[in-house]
Amino acid sequence: MSTAAxxxxxxxxxxxxxxxxxxxxxxxxxxxxxxxxxxxxxxxxLLAALVATQAFANGDHLAIDADTAGVAAGGLAVWRTGxxxxxxxxxxxxxxxxxxx
Amino acid sequence: MGAPFAVxxxxxxxxxxxxxxxxxxxxxxxxxxSAIVFAGSAQFASVSIIAAGGxxxxxxxxxxxxxSRFLPMSAAVGPSFSGGRAKRAAKxxxxxxxxxxxxxxxxxxxxxYLLIGASAIAYFSWVAGTAVGAxxxxxxxxxxxxGLDAIFPAFFFGLLLNELHSRRARGVAALGAGLAxxxxxxxxxxVPVLVASLASLVGLTRQARAEALERQEAEGQPR
Numbered sequence: 001m002s003t004a005a006x007x008x009x010x011x012x013x014x015x016x017x018x019x020x021x022x023x024x025x026x027x028x029x030x031x032x033x034x035x036x037x038x039x040x041x042x043x044x045x046l047l048a049a050l051v052a053t054q055a056f057a058n059g060d061h062l063a064i065d066a067d068t069a070g071v072a073a074g075g076l077a078v079w080r081t082g083x084x085x086x087x088x089x090x091x092x093x094x095x096x097x098x099x100x101x
Numbered sequence: 102m103g104a105p106f107a108v109x110x111x112x113x114x115x116x117x118x119x120x121x122x123x124x125x126x127x128x129x130x131x132x133x134x135s136a137i138v139f140a141g142s143a144q145f146a147s148v149s150i151i152a153a154g155g156x157x158x159x160x161x162x163x164x165x166x167x168x169s170r171f172l173p174m175s176a177a178v179g180p181s182f183s184g185g186r187a188k189r190a191a192k193x194x195x196x197x198x199x200x201x202x203x204x205x206x207x208x209x210x211x212x213x214y215l216l217i218g219a220s221a222i223a224y225f226s227w228v229a230g231t232a233v234g235a236x237x238x239x240x241x242x243x244x245x246x247x248g249l250d251a252i253f254p255a256f257f258f259g260l261l262l263n264e265l266h267s268r269r270a271r272g273v274a275a276l277g278a279g280l281a282x283x284x285x286x287x288x289x290x291x292v293p294v295l296v297a298s299l300a301s302l303v304g305l306t307r308q309a310r311a312e313a314l315e316r317q318e319a320e321g322q323p324r
Binding site for chain 1: 171178182255
């Protein structure tokens with residue numbers, strides 16, 4: 001098998017397993033309050049990490065660049081207007097604008 | 102609501118198709134990759150390694166680390182899925198960042214239909230975009246000039262703001278972002294976000310549990 005075929009096949013099996021573990025193990029049951037309490041806080045933890053890494057990381061180093069400006073502008077828009085559409089449109093426009101400079 | 106993400110997803114997928122083509126993947130292989138793995142950041146990570154001359158082992162390891170964040174995400178949605186084991190495992194395959202965050206009800210439960218519906222739209226634009234990039238990438242301009250790569254982090258930012266009503270949630274968000282940024286220069290890609298999920302363990306404190314119980318009772322039945 002070629003490198004591409006091995007990579008695709010392995011990624012498929014591993015990703016499917018990762019995504020199946022939680023639902024198979026924890027599905028359809030009443031979970032203790034401590035579990036719910038952690039799950040409620042998982043959203044802010046993961047979303048903040050995704051925003052931070054996508055806005056500031058370029059590979060293995062941190063940088064303030066065009067997409068940092070775009071995400072900041074989008075964040076300001078959604079905070080002031082509450083509109084997710086305004087947020088993403090402004091984020092793309094500002095990023096593209098800064099790159100065009 | 103779904104339209105900007107379908108468009109952004111399509112164009113990001115096209116840039117994945119272009120990268121896969123440059124890394125020596127056939128157009129068919131690139132499309133199959135998107136169709137059966139359906140995990141953007143993991144696909145970019147593994148193909149970038151192969152494009153740089155790395156082997157399958159390194160590419161698979163990078164993709165696995167990148168996808169490790171789906172472990173806490175799928176554990177979180179698990180209790181919200183109906184059906185038998187096989188059905189739940191199949192539903193788990195639809196978990197991707199945006200639909201997972203969108204379908205969260207904020208009380209620890211998830212709307213499984215919203216999750217699956219949002220992922221279905223994203224899936225078609227992801228696979229179609231990959232095909233366009235892999236087949237006709239040389240005729241497309243550089244997608245970066247459109248600034249579309251800022252759409253997903255901006256969208257996550259918007260969802261994040263909705264989560265920050267309590268001081269505890271704001272603290273956890275700051276801790277998660279801080280952990281991730283500190284780890285970016287020293288850990289392989291994917292690890293910073295996985296480790297950031299540990300910030301949610303603040304939920305184990307007695308006060309956090311008491312408030313979660315209150316919130317569940319306010320919602321009626323704990324799900």
